[in-house]
Amino acid sequence: MTQVTFDFCQQSSGHPVQVANPDRRAREPTMRVLVAGATGAIGKELVPRLVEAGHEVFAMVRSESGKSGAARLGAVPVIADALDRSQVEAAVREAAPEVIVNQLTAIGDIDTRHFERSFAATSRLRIEGNDNLLAAARATGVRRFVAQSNGAFTYDRTGGRVKSEQDPLDRSPIAPMASMIAAVEHLEKAVLSADWTEGIVLRYGAFYGPGTSMAPGSEQMEMIRKRKFPVVGDGGGVWSFIHIADAAEATVAAVENGGRGVYNIVDDDPAPVAEWLPELAAMLGAKKPLRVPRFIGRLAAGEAGVVLMTELRGASNAKAKRELGWHPAHPTWRQGLQPVA
Template sequence: MNILLTGATGFIGSSVLPRLLAEGHTVTALVRDDEKAAAVRSAGATALVGDAADAALVERAARESDGVIHLASSKDVDAVLVPAVLAGLAGSGAPFVHTGGIWTYGSGDDLTEESPVAPPALTAWRGTGEALVLGADGVRGTVVVPSIVYGHGKGLPNLIVEAPRTEGAAPALRLIGDGSQHWATVHVDDLAALYVLALEHGAAGSVYIGASGHNPTVRELGEVAAEAAGLAGGVVAESAEETAARIGEGLTEALRLDQQAGGAKARIDLGWEPNGPALTEELLVGSYAPARV
């Protein structure tokens, strides 16, 4: 299939693009500028330079495609892009894989696609676009819900790795809050495989949580990162107010959610098999670990 892909040069897109090509699809990547166009061409895709919030451009590109994966999701973009894609694909039965987010479900020790929604303020906007995709007639709309995405030294785990250190003879790594909260996690390459499976086999109106089943606490992650960095003081908790002062109130609220998920539906319905290294391993000896001489 020829797939229209947004966000192809981003963190997740940089894994989804090669996965699509490896599975035999061709890709038209909607990118913002010539530099990004060169990057996707070198990766094997066709570049379409333009604005994801240009409704006419998006509708035309969607109509000319066999399906769409939308990774460059944001409040302003989705308000234009989602209706435009649905208009372009109308009546075709073609797949449209949209991006959600695990924070939508709030805190929970066994989050599934059926869990009640309780999003933090930072992501409360997501519901409108998701409802349009899941309720669309004549389009095979699905939503992939990434948990905390990690891998290749990128993403939110760097908020732990690069957190401030305390002063003194035994410096310690500052946590996000008290560190008792769990994070549902997924390696970016495993998540890319899920996007392609949802494109190829996802049922219309379905949501698929991308979670590996590895749900460490932030304290556990911080302790591993501190060990990797050789910090004799280990970790130290912060108040929510202290964390908010350095990373913002909205992100603090989201990252203090206590979330655990296993991604069972994607495994059962789509045959998804996440097998990337755990985030703790990545922090200790993998892509986030300090370079060893």
């Protein structure tokens, strides 16, 4: 049985960035914005959009080698290891931002058989790195703090198939996913309880598009093309997707217009695996995916892989559209994945 892997999203990309709202500069205020994680997949889409909007953007990078990449995006680089509190505070003091955007992750290919290990570095960043940024933000009087969270596979797996921001995260996670969800909960609680700033949490869906695991020619796409990505069980797990460019646009909206709280950043079309996977295979010109029972899926992809395939709940974007004035340019993965496929 071929191993099934899922790789959600934070890889770098050399693709040129297209800014969806080039006239934003003329109508939005200018702010000083510090982006941590500026050279990841979403950071590479976000930073040029903030610059285009007229904001003065600073990119927190870990070493001298990251400075040129940040500069190419249009940002002023400041150096700090996110896990070193004194370095983070020095970088934040140097940038003196009004807004901090935390996009810190360290996600590569996710082996669902070793899910906890795949997320260990990112979980540490969501706890220690985020706490360091918050401490520096408090010390320097940052007025708005926007943080990346996860709405793709963290919601409680009971009840309705589509969740709003008021619904709880998974209250009884399986063991391999428990530490990842605990780190998300830590980050969200820390940001939302910081009464000295305007804390905003963005729960992104599963990314696709340039720089992600669902990019043209990616390993995941090739697995689907070669029928090595089967539907497990009934394929009833509901996924909410978001194009990486739409995620960046929503983040700009949160920076400029967001109020304290949580926002699901997903498209309009949550869909079960049994629906989206065969349709994507058809876009790729491939045969329908194989179907395997849960016990075979567990052997190949582990318990986490079975949960992702059969038990996930999707998310609603109604609040983000209503309160941020944001609408995804790719309202459905059916449209957005066509050029990717």
